[in-house]
Amino acid sequence: MSKHFHEIRDPIHGFVRLDSDERKVLDSRPFQRLRHIHQLGMTYLLYPAATHKRFEHSLGVMELAGRVFDIVTNPARITDAIRRELPELSQPDKLGYWRRVLRMAALCHDMGHLPFSHAAEEELLPKDWNHERLTHQIILLKEMEQIWNWITPPLRAVDIVKLALGPREMEGEPFSPWEAVLSEIIVGDSFGVDRMDYLLRDSHHIGVAYGRFDHFRLIDTLRILLTDSGPALGVEEGGLHSAEALLLARYYMYTQVYFHPIRRIYDIFLRDFLVAWLPNRQFATDLETHLSLTDNQVLVAIQEASQDPGKPGHEAARRIVSHEHFKVLYARHPDDVKVNPEAGAAVAAGAQEKFGTDNVRRDAYKQKRSTTLFPILLRDGRIVDSGKLSEVLVHLPVVDIDFIYIRPDLLQAATDWLRENRDSIIKAEQEE
Numbered sequence: 001m002s003k004h005f006h007e008i009r010d011p012i013h014g015f016v017r018l019d020s021d022e023r024k025v026l027d028s029r030p031f032q033r034l035r036h037i038h039q040l041g042m043t044y045l046l047y048p049a050a051t052h053k054r055f056e057h058s059l060g061v062m063e064l065a066g067r068v069f070d071i072v073t074n075p076a077r078i079t080d081a082i083r084r085e086l087p088e089l090s091q092p093d094k095l096g097y098w099r100r101v102l103r104m105a106a107l108c109h110d111m112g113h114l115p116f117s118h119a120a121e122e123e124l125l126p127k128d129w130n131h132e133r134l135t136h137q138i139i140l141l142k143e144m145e146q147i148w149n150w151i152t153p154p155l156r157a158v159d160i161v162k163l164a165l166g167p168r169e170m171e172g173e174p175f176s177p178w179e180a181v182l183s184e185i186i187v188g189d190s191f192g193v194d195r196m197d198y199l200l201r202d203s204h205h206i207g208v209a210y211g212r213f214d215h216f217r218l219i220d221t222l223r224i225l226l227t228d229s230g231p232a233l234g235v236e237e238g239g240l241h242s243a244e245a246l247l248l249a250r251y252y253m254y255t256q257v258y259f260h261p262i263r264r265i266y267d268i269f270l271r272d273f274l275v276a277w278l279p280n281r282q283f284a285t286d287l288e289t290h291l292s293l294t295d296n297q298v299l300v301a302i303q304e305a306s307q308d309p310g311k312p313g314h315e316a317a318r319r320i321v322s323h324e325h326f327k328v329l330y331a332r333h334p335d336d337v338k339v340n341p342e343a344g345a346a347v348a349a350g351a352q353e354k355f356g357t358d359n360v361r362r363d364a365y366k367q368k369r370s371t372t373l374f375p376i377l378l379r380d381g382r383i384v385d386s387g388k389l390s391e392v393l394v395h396l397p398v399v400d401i402d403f404i405y406i407r408p409d410l411l412q413a414a415t416d417w418l419r420e421n422r423d424s425i426i427k428a429e430q431e432e
Contacts, residue, residue, distance in 0.1 A: 344402030
């Protein structure tokens with residue numbers, strides 16, 4: 001039976017092409033909900049054009065996943081050693097099945113996101129819950145199972161879940177070497193297409209150059225390489241600089257955009273509002289409630305609460321709507337950290353004691369150093385670790401922020417106070 005194709009124009013990838021089976025997923029209730037989930041939370045309050053949604057991001061991830069699959073499974077790019085490790089590469093029927101699973105997993109990988117994406121996930125979900133676990137549950141929904149069964153040949157929902165989430169989010173679930181490589185295409189630390197798309201898409205909509213890199217060159221040089229721990233995604237030697245550019249783009253987007261202090265303070269106000277507004281101060285994890293809640297309902301509630309002092313979360317809502325955010329009083333400085341590794345905590349404690357707990361906010365985050373090393377295929381056929389060729393990757397900094405915010409009308413008094421007492425506050429905390 002011939003398939004009908006549908007093309008969607010995309011500002012990042014030109015066109016995203018879906019067949020009739022993939023269009024079924026696109027039209028499903030869980031996926032259509034992503035039209036109403038902002039990719040970058042309330043970043044549009046700082047960068048007005050950052051209004052793009054999880055919907056188009058997921059389409060982009062599917063498009064890139066298909067491209068990477070076609071490159072790394074090209075017979076001309078596969079050695080006999082890899083074929084022995086991954087027999088699926090020599091079985092056309094299995095290749096066709098897994099290509100479809102990979103694209104579906106890429107399309108569905110974000111369906112569990114809460115309103116405003118990551119802005120309030122950790123604090124407002126029950127313990128052991130995150131958007132990946134919600135995604136897992138949604139892919140197994142009866143209405144989604146009907147789509148998987150309708151496809152020819154039918155797809156196993158568990159295969160889609162495994163590729164969408166990867167071994168890290170499915171601890172205890174066995175992954176074959178083939179499944180591990182395919183999941184790496186979507187969620188891998190080094191070459192995951194989820195990361196590729198959001199860096200390119202976010203920088204495009206925000207209007208900055210930090211997230212751009214030559215993804216065409218990078219994808220064209222990706223290979224499945226045999227390492228001591230088994231098959232893994234790697235890159236030909238000629239693609240090393242493109243790989244470095246991807247990881248540098250991620251670092252700069254985090255430091256210049258995702259952790260911009262004004263963007264972060266709006267996340268804090270959003271969390272304050274949601275804690276007051278949500279039943280039981282948390283998001284529900286039952287799927288019907290989850291699928292019925294989007295940014296739209298939250299925005300209406302914020303608008304209403306901003307105008308009525310009697311409604312829960314009024315103060316946070318008022319500051320969001322009127323753009324009266326707290327101002328930065330203190331930002332992490334390397335010299336302070338040398339004196340006292342907890343300099344930010346010391347300043348926050350002193351400011352709260354001086355100006356009141358409700359008038360001060362702290363936002364601290366330190367990135368866990370995830371591996372950015374990967375195998376490289378040299379021109380002479382040897383496979384080496386990227387750390388042996390790239391000083392950039394070995395010395396790539398981690399993101400480390402510590403902001404102390406103060407109510408805007410108190411900023412001048414607090415600035416004067418900190419200027420006069422900065423050294424004693426930091427040193428006193430260290431001695432204590």
